[in-house]
Amino acid sequence: MVQFHNRRYSPDDRKLYNLFCVTEYVIRCCFALNNCFYSGFFMLEHKKYIQRTFELARKGMGKVNPNPLVGAVIVKNNTIIGEGYHEQFGGAHAEVNAIKNATESVEGATLYVNLEPCSHTGKTPPCSDLIIRNKLSKVVIAMTDPNPHVSGRGIAKLRNAGIEVVENVLQKEAEDLNRVFIKYITSKTPYIVAKWAMTLDGKIASHVGDSQWVSNEKSRDIVQDLRNEFMGIMVGVNTIIGDDPKLTYRKKNGRSPIRIVMDSKLRIPMDSYVITHREEAETIIVHTTNAPASKKEILKELGVQCIETKPVQEKVDINVVLEKLGERGIDGILLEGGGTLNFSAFQAGVIDEVITFLSPKIIGGKHAKTPVEGGGIHLMKDAIALEYINVTNVDNDLMIRSKVKKEG
Numbered sequence: 001m002v003q004f005h006n007r008r009y010s011p012d013d014r015k016l017y018n019l020f021c022v023t024e025y026v027i028r029c030c031f032a033l034n035n036c037f038y039s040g041f042f043m044l045e046h047k048k049y050i051q052r053t054f055e056l057a058r059k060g061m062g063k064v065n066p067n068p069l070v071g072a073v074i075v076k077n078n079t080i081i082g083e084g085y086h087e088q089f090g091g092a093h094a095e096v097n098a099i100k101n102a103t104e105s106v107e108g109a110t111l112y113v114n115l116e117p118c119s120h121t122g123k124t125p126p127c128s129d130l131i132i133r134n135k136l137s138k139v140v141i142a143m144t145d146p147n148p149h150v151s152g153r154g155i156a157k158l159r160n161a162g163i164e165v166v167e168n169v170l171q172k173e174a175e176d177l178n179r180v181f182i183k184y185i186t187s188k189t190p191y192i193v194a195k196w197a198m199t200l201d202g203k204i205a206s207h208v209g210d211s212q213w214v215s216n217e218k219s220r221d222i223v224q225d226l227r228n229e230f231m232g233i234m235v236g237v238n239t240i241i242g243d244d245p246k247l248t249y250r251k252k253n254g255r256s257p258i259r260i261v262m263d264s265k266l267r268i269p270m271d272s273y274v275i276t277h278r279e280e281a282e283t284i285i286v287h288t289t290n291a292p293a294s295k296k297e298i299l300k301e302l303g304v305q306c307i308e309t310k311p312v313q314e315k316v317d318i319n320v321v322l323e324k325l326g327e328r329g330i331d332g333i334l335l336e337g338g339g340t341l342n343f344s345a346f347q348a349g350v351i352d353e354v355i356t357f358l359s360p361k362i363i364g365g366k367h368a369k370t371p372v373e374g375g376g377i378h379l380m381k382d383a384i385a386l387e388y389i390n391v392t393n394v395d396n397d398l399m400i401r402s403k404v405k406k407e408g
C-alpha cells in the first residue's frame, strides 16, 4: 500500500490516494466473490457426486449387513469415469469396484465416497492404500468411519500421502443412510425401528382384531422394502396368535428378515406360519427359563432356533435378547408390535426410530388396539420424546419417520 506518512500532500495527492483505496477495495471484493463462487460451485459439485454415492450404496441394501452401505464415484475432467458399491457382505469394497470399473486411468482423478476409506486389513486389504497406489489426487467423503478404533485413520493416511481430502459433505444424510451400521458398530446391539400402521384415530386393529388393511397398497409396498433392509423382524406372540403373519419379504431380488417371536411361556401354536414355513425365512423363538419343558422339547425336535432369558416380571428380558441377537450379527430389527411389546421396548429404552403410516380412516372402539399399550406413562412430562426426521405423503397415507431422543 502507498505510504503517505511524514509528508505534506496536495489535494491531487489526496484524490489519487482515495482512488487507489476504492480500487483496492473493489479488487478485494472481486477476489472474495470469486472465491465464494468457486467454493460454492465446488460444493455443489461435491454434493451432486456424493448424492450419487448414496444411490449406489442403497443397491447393497439387504445384502451387506452387518457391513455399511457404501457407494463410490470417480470423476475426472468433470466426467464420471468409474462407479462401484459394496455389493455383498465380505465382498469387495465400493472404492475397489469403482477403480476396477473405471473406463480410463484414475491417476489425478477425484474419488467420492460416502464413508471414510478403510485403513486396516479386514476381509479385504485397506482401501486407502489402493487409492494412494492408484495416484488419485483428491478424496471427498460424506462421513468418517463411526468405529472408534479406526475413525480418522483412513483420512490421515491419505493426507500423509499428499492426497487432498474434503470431509463431511452431506454428513447428516450419510449418517441417516448408515444409521443401522453406526448403532451396531458402536454398541454391538441392533438398531431398532418400531413400525406400525394406524388409522387417524390411532387404532392398529379394529375392536374385533381385524387389521387387514390399515394402510394402503403403496405403504405396504414400502414396508416390504423395510423388511429387506433389516436383518430381523420382531413381534409379540399375541400378534402371531391373532394374525398368523408370514413376516416375509415378498418382492423380487431380496431376502426375508429373520423372524423373532417374543414368547415368554411358549404359547405359540405349533402350526403357526413362522414355524411351519421355515424354508422361507429363519425363525427364532425367544422364551424365558420358565417356559414349559414339553414345549421346549417340541421346538427342539422341530429344529426351531430358540433363545432363552431369565424372566423379568415374568416376561422375556428385552435387553438380554438384543445382546444375544447382536452376538449373532443381527445389526437391525424392524419391530412390528403389537402394542404390548412396543410399550415394553419403549420402556426399556431400546427403540431408536419410529415409522408410522397414518391412514385417513376412523374406526373407533374403546377396545380397538393401539400401537403402544402396556401400563402407559402417568405424566405428560415423562412422555417418550421424539423428533421428526421426515414426513412423506404416500398415496394419501402419511409416512412419518421420527427418531427417539436419547439422553446424553
Ligand SMILES: NC(=O)c1ccc[n+]([C@@H]2O[C@H](COP(=O)([O-])OP(=O)(O)OC[C@H]3O[C@@H](n4cnc5c(N)ncnc54)[C@H](OP(=O)(O)O)[C@@H]3O)[C@@H](O)[C@H]2O)c1
Binding pocket: 195, 196, 197, 198, 204, 205, 209, 210, 211, 214, 235, 236, 237, 238, 239, 240, 242, 243, 262, 263, 264, 265, 266, 267, 314, 315, 316, 317, 318, 336, 337, 338, 339, 340, 341, 342, 344, 345, 369, 373
Ligand atoms: N397395524 C399394525 O401395524 C399392527 C402390527 C402388529 C400387530 N398388530 C395387532 O396387534 C395385536 C396384538 O398386539 P398385543 O398388544 O395384543 O400383543 P403383542 O405385542 O403382539 O404381544 C404381546 C405379548 O408378547 C409377549 N412378550 C414376551 N416378552 C415380552 C416383553 N418383554 N414385553 C412385552 N411382551 C412380551 C407377552 O406374552 P407372554 O407373556 O405370553 O410372553 C405379551 O403378552 C394383533 O391384533 C395385531 O393384529 C397390528
